[in-house]
Amino acid sequence: MPSTHPPDRPYFIQAPAKINLSLDVLGKRPDGYHDLASIFVSIALWDTLALWPAPTGSVSIFCDQAALGTDDNLVIRAARLLMRATGVEIGVRVELRKMIPTQGGLGGGSSDAATMLLALNTWWGLGLSTTRLAELGAELGSDVPFFIFGGTALVEGRGERVQQLPDLAPLWLLIVKPPVAIPTPRIFRELTAAGYTTGAATRALVAHIQAGTLPPLTDTTLVNALEPIALSAYPDVAAAQACLRDAGATCVRMSGSGPTLYVPCTTLIQAEDLQRAAINKGLQTWVTYPLPARSTGS
Ligand code: C5P
DSSP states (O other): OOOOOOSOEEEEEEEEEEEEEEEEEEEETTTTTEEEEEEEEEEEEEEEEEOOSSSTOOEEESSSGGGGGSSSSHHHHHHHHHHHHHHOOEEEEEEEESOOOOTSSSSSHHHHHHHHHHHHHHHHHOOHHHHHHHHHHHHHHHHHHHHHBBBBEEEEETTTEEEEOOOOOEEEEEEEEEEOOOOOOHHHHHGGGOOOOSHHHHHHHHHHHTTOOOOOOOTTTBBBBHHHHHHHHHHHHHHHHHHHHHHSSSSSSEESSSEEEEEEEHHHHHHHHHHHHHHHTTTTEEEBBBBOOOOOOO
8 A cells, every 4th residue: 555644735626527529329238328439528617626634534525515515425425435445544624616517418526526536646645547546436427537537538338438539629619508407317218229329420530639630510520419318308408509509600519418518619709709699598608618638647
């Protein structure tokens, strides 16, 4: 076991959101999960975690959204998992400031969990590799392994196979959140074999990204197999998409299991024009951009 020590200084760290530039669902697995081929991209929209020293073995949370400040929170489960996996008992009090909308398809809870694993690994001096942290992350949720690495990645299997890709060519992303929370299991439950996709869209994008380019980002090149389900089950998602198209957006795609939509924009002026249209409809919005991979070593 590495030599660990109780930290005496607080540790602040950001937990970025993601979008799915593509999300192919290839089929259902015997374990009930679905096989995916997806391009995940972390974006400049963050939750913040602050870790504070706490008595040995004590793990507690304060969250600015009170309903999330419980022992069920993935950051608490991440801390306990890490203590079990390493035999280390130090203690931590975590403050969690949420900016990423919950149940939005932006991976906020998963990013918080991955960030907690990374932060405690450093703060407690555990010396685990990122590969091991990603394995532990997979026990907490399908999207967690990606967030150990961040940046742009091809994510396959249930979510545990993460292949880092070169950072995406810069672009603006308008993020628009329809006023509804979508539980991921519901969307996957309603997906039938007719809605499965081949993975061709993801493969084509991977080839572009590996060559340092991007194709025109359109409704044809960007695919999300879960989007038709969300559009028909949640009229608020369809209305938000229509609002953006009416305002001139040529490509509006849903992230993950939704409801959050994103619009790739070439210029900031274009992003702001579309943002105004969404704000006029009372929608929550952010103008953001892709982030590079985390610099966490191997
Ligand atoms: O792994 P996680 O708890 O984040 O997954 C939430 C739900 O999403 C699962 O219970 C499952 O219904 C669905 N899911 C899936 N296939 C995946 C990832 C998630 O069916 N690859």
